[in-house]
Amino acid sequence: MDHAATMRSIYERISTGDIAGFGNLVADDFAERLGGVPGIPPTKEGMLEFFRTLLTAFPDLRLDVEDLIASGDKAVARVKVTGTHKGEFMGVPPTGTRVDMQLIDIDRFDGAGLLCEHWGVADTLSLMQQLGVVPAGPPA
Amino acid sequence: MDAAGRETQVRTFIEEVWNNKNYQAIPDLYADEYVNPFGTGPAARAEPIRRYHQAFPDLHIDIEELIVAGDTVVLRVAFRGTDTGGYAGRAATGRAVDEWVVTIMHFDGDRVVREWTGADKLGLFIQLGVVDNPWPS
Numbered sequence: 001m002d003h004a005a006t007m008r009s010i011y012e013r014i015s016t017g018d019i020a021g022f023g024n025l026v027a028d029d030f031a032e033r034l035g036g037v038p039g040i041p042p043t044k045e046g047m048l049e050f051f052r053t054l055l056t057a058f059p060d061l062r063l064d065v066e067d068l069i070a071s072g073d074k075a076v077a078r079v080k081v082t083g084t085h086k087g088e089f090m091g092v093p094p095t096g097t098r099v100d101m102q103l104i105d106i107d108r109f110d111g112a113g114l115l116c117e118h119w120g121v122a123d124t125l126s127l128m129q130q131l132g133v134v135p136a137g138p139p140a
Numbered sequence: 141m142d143a144a145g146r147e148t149q150v151r152t153f154i155e156e157v158w159n160n161k162n163y164q165a166i167p168d169l170y171a172d173e174y175v176n177p178f179g180t181g182p183a184a185r186a187e188p189i190r191r192y193h194q195a196f197p198d199l200h201i202d203i204e205e206l207i208v209a210g211d212t213v214v215l216r217v218a219f220r221g222t223d224t225g226g227y228a229g230r231a232a233t234g235r236a237v238d239e240w241v242v243t244i245m246h247f248d249g250d251r252v253v254r255e256w257t258g259a260d261k262l263g264l265f266i267q268l269g270v271v272d273n274p275w276p277s
Contacts, residue, residue, distance in 0.1 A: 034216075034240060035260070038275040067244060067256065071209035078244055078256055091276040104242045104258040106205070106216065119205070119216060121242045121258035125271075128262060133274045 001113040004070040007077055007105075010115065011063040017055055023048050027114040035120035037090075047118075058083030058099070076106050081122075085131060092131055099130045141250050143208040149250070150206060150213050158201045161193055171251035195228070196221030196237070204240075213245045223268060230270065237267045 006025055013021040023044070032042035040046045055061055061083035069076045081101045086094050103122035110116040128134040141149070149169060156165040166182040166189075174180065178187040192199055199221035207214040219239040226232040241259040245252045265271040 069207070069209045069212045069214060069244065071207050074207055076207065076214045076244065078258075090274075102256075102258065104244065104256070106207075106214065106242065119242070121240060121260055123258065123261070125262035125265065128274050134262070134271050 001109065002070075003073070003075040003107070003109045003113070004068050006109065006113060006115070007068065007070075007075040007107055008065055010107075011065055011077070011079060014051055014055075015062045015064075017059075019048055019051050019055070022051065025115055027110050027112070027116040030115060031117050033117055033119045035118075035122065054089070057085060057087040057089035057094075059086055060084050073110075074106060074108050076104065079103050079105065089131070092133055095131055097130055097132075099127060101127045101130075141247075145250075146208045146213055146247065147206055150215060150245070151203060154201055154203055154215075154217070157189060158199070163189070169252055171248060171253045173253055174251075175254075191228075192219075192221075193225075195223055195225045195232075197225055198222050211247045213247070215243045215245065217241050217243075227264075227268060230268075233268050233270075235268055237264055239264045239267075 010022055010025050026044050028044060030044040030047065032047060036042050037050055040050045061081070064080045065077050066080055067078035081103060083099055085097045085099060088094060101123050103120060106119040107115050108117040125134065129136045153165060153169040156162045163186050166185050170182045170185045172181045174182070174185060176184050176188070178184040199219060202218045202220070203215065204218055205216040217240070219241060220237070222236050223233045239260055241257060243255055243257045246254040262271065266273050
């Protein structure tokens with residue numbers, strides 16, 4: 001099974017706003033292991049709901065794959081995230097800011113080829129600085 | 141080099157350089173053409189490690205996951221230490237921190253020539269008390 005292709009397809013579906021299509025690539029017993037957003041349940045429904053909210057906040061959200069590695073039941077991607085902050089995000093009113101963030105995702109796929117576990121690290125410090133929630137520059 | 145050899149090489153680097161502070165072992169993993177914001181080669185790789193060791197003298201890294209795929213290694217680790225030296229030029233806070241980091245290393249032959257790292261810097265700064273937790277509670 002080509003997990004790299006599935007992972008690529010996940011980013012494409014999110015980037016076109018197709019959250020239902022994204023959900024079709026996720027196992028019902030999906031578990032978020034690391035890097036989940038505080039307050040979001042670490043489940044399939046929690047994750048899909050988070051992306052629906054994210055697309056409301058950043059309607060032109062794009063996830064561009066810059067590096068993708070697959071081995072066994074895992075695939076790893078380095079992704080550039082861009083979007084314009086046009087709706088409320090995590091309590092922050094829209095700023096109109098164009099944001100740009102790097103993330104690395106590690107995905108595990110089950111026997112049916114569906115995403116079943118995720119570990120991620122995103123540069124949320126930079127994101128929060130771009131949105132003006134955290135002061136820019138090195139934290140003083 | 142086979143997958144087992146790459147895994148051993150990366151595990152040895154973490155243990156020797158990060159956990160035992162033996163910087164002489166950096167050239168065993170990093171190529172002369174490796175580049176980061178501090179410069180080129182193993183000496184440039186040493187600089188951010190030295191800064192971490194100054195800030196967190198008791199720093200210990202645990203490898204939580206290591207994936208080898210051809211010329212690439214993905215490493216997921218947990219950094220744990222106490223800020224008794226002062227991180228990023230600030231006064232020491234005395235706080236214990238736990239930072240998770242993912243690195244993608246690309247090899248040419250048996251040395252790393254390029255790598256990308258993602259780290260939970262927001263979480264680190266929240267733990268150090270220098271950034272207010274921005275997430276809604």
